[in-house]
Amino acid sequence: METLPIGKAFTLLEPGPVVLVTTNDGRKDNVMTISWTMVLDFAASFAITTGPWNHSYAALRESRECVIAIPTVDMLDTVVGVGTCSGRDTDKFGKFGLTRIKAAQVRAPLIGECLANIECRVADIVERHNIVVLEGLAAYLDSARKEKRTLHAIGDGTFVTDGRKFDRREMMRSKLPDGV
Numbered sequence: 001m002e003t004l005p006i007g008k009a010f011t012l013l014e015p016g017p018v019v020l021v022t023t024n025d026g027r028k029d030n031v032m033t034i035s036w037t038m039v040l041d042f043a044a045s046f047a048i049t050t051g052p053w054n055h056s057y058a059a060l061r062e063s064r065e066c067v068i069a070i071p072t073v074d075m076l077d078t079v080v081g082v083g084t085c086s087g088r089d090t091d092k093f094g095k096f097g098l099t100r101i102k103a104a105q106v107r108a109p110l111i112g113e114c115l116a117n118i119e120c121r122v123a124d125i126v127e128r129h130n131i132v133v134l135e136g137l138a139a140y141l142d143s144a145r146k147e148k149r150t151l152h153a154i155g156d157g158t159f160v161t162d163g164r165k166f167d168r169r170e171m172m173r174s175k176l177p178d179g180v
């Protein structure tokens, strides 16, 4: 997995993929599935919607760290499996055969099977709306990976994946940050 400049990390989340979020509560690693994500600005600021109904939330609140890992379409059953059981009673890394890779700046692990990973610090928690604001610290991309299509949740238990890519980079030049 190669390093991706942190200024490009927003391009991983802007298309709205379903993500896996890893945490470490000081004793154990855990992972949950999140489809409600948002980019807040170009400088690697993101938000996810989650709350105390998930076991991961306590680790997010206490450690103030996590990793956003971006799975691909071939991982659909893992993504749904991870999101339908809990770290309260399940070792999800073992159950789903996920490979932990040590992160550089946070205790939560990267996921080796994923296309990309973003190490994050919890910058804020807006409890009234169950919004966790994250600051990206480091990003990685497995550009050698053959399957690069990510998953998008419809919200009713069905999913779609990426289709054709359109290039309007020249037309959008004035709106794109430097280096993107």
Ligand SMILES: Cc1cc2nc3c(=O)[nH]c(=O)nc-3n(C[C@H](O)[C@H](O)[C@H](O)COP(=O)(O)O)c2cc1C
Residues within 6 Å of the ligand: 018, 030, 031, 032, 033, 034, 035, 036, 037, 049, 050, 051, 053, 054, 055, 056, 057, 079, 080, 081, 082, 083, 084, 085, 086, 087, 088, 153
């Ligand atoms: C496709 C999918 C998307 C999900 N998106 C979210 C989400 O955006 N926010 C959330 O709080 N839970 C979401 N979940 C539910 C959590 O992943 C689920 O409650 C999980 O069991 C939490 O794990 P934990 O208890 O180990 O933290 C989603 C589940 C699936 C299958």
